[in-house]
Amino acid sequence: DAKTTQPNSMESNEEEPVHLPCNHSTISGTDYIHWYRQLPSQGPEYVIHGLTSNVNNRMASLAIAEDRKSSTLILHRATLRDAAVYYCILRDGVAGSYQLTFGKGTKLSVIP
Amino acid sequence: NAGVTQTPKFRILKIGQSMTLQCTQDMNHNYMYWYRQDPGMGLKLIYYSVGAGITDKGEVPNGYNVSRSTTEDFPLRLELAAPSQTSVYFCASSYSGVISGNTIYFGEGSWLTVV
Numbered sequence: 001d002a003k004t005t006q007p008n009s010m011e012s013n014e015e016e017p018v019h020l021p022c023n024h025s026t027i028s029g030t031d032y033i034h035w036y037r038q039l040p041s042q043g044p045e046y047v048i049h050g051l052t053s054n055v056n057n058r059m060a061s062l063a064i065a066e067d068r069k070s071s072t073l074i075l076h077r078a079t080l081r082d083a084a085v086y087y088c089i090l091r092d093g094v095a096g097s098y099q100l101t102f103g104k105g106t107k108l109s110v111i112p
Numbered sequence: 113n114a115g116v117t118q119t120p121k122f123r124i125l126k127i128g129q130s131m132t133l134q135c136t137q138d139m140n141h142n143y144m145y146w147y148r149q150d151p152g153m154g155l156k157l158i159y160y161s162v163g164a165g166i167t168d169k170g171e172v173p174n175g176y177n178v179s180r181s182t183t184e185d186f187p188l189r190l191e192l193a194a195p196s197q198t199s200v201y202f203c204a205s206s207y208s209g210v211i212s213g214n215t216i217y218f219g220e221g222s223w224l225t226v227v
């Protein structure tokens with residue numbers, strides 16, 4: 001399986017932008033890049049996903065490097081509610097397998 | 113807005129006991145999953161199902177069993193509970209496999225302690 005590397009933790013001040021990096025140097029050509037986040041004591045929730053082009057939605061933006069070996073999740077204005085563990089995940093490449101493989105993610109702390 | 117519903121939310125089991133974690137979804141999703149999450153760790157896939165009557169093992173299936181008799185329900189059975197099964201369990205579903213990028217929806221989790 002293609003793996004991802006994320007920093008263990010990051011801090012941000014409230015109402016400032018946050019850039020969460022993810023390295024995935026062994027990504028294959030058809031792997032989608034997914035981001036999920038997990039608020040304390042809750043199940044993970046979908047944030048955004050992309051393949052090659054940058055993507056925007058109401059929650060965040062996803063910037064994908066041209067060589068696809070890294071990506072960055074951008075929260076434009078961090079709020080206290082954005083304090084969570086953020087997971088960068090690649091689609092499992094095993095034929096017939098449909099699961100997402102979660103690492104430890106990045107724990108984002110938001111300072112008021 | 114029910115989505116994915118898991119029961120029970122909390123349970124304490126004695127070593128050797130058995131129990132079933134219930135999971136139901138009302139989104140008519142084909143794919144369902146069971147994950148476990150140990151403290152400070154990411155999620156690990158236990159079992160998954162691509163449709164009624166079809167199940168397959170994930171990364172950590174030992175000590176668990178599943179069934180999928182309907183599209184809506186995907187119960188997880190723990191036989192002979194062991195302390196190593198103390199964890200938080202998440203059920204999830206998606207319209208199709210995530211190969212196409214489809215979103216996975218998670219339940220709120222079931223906290224299980226085996227003593």
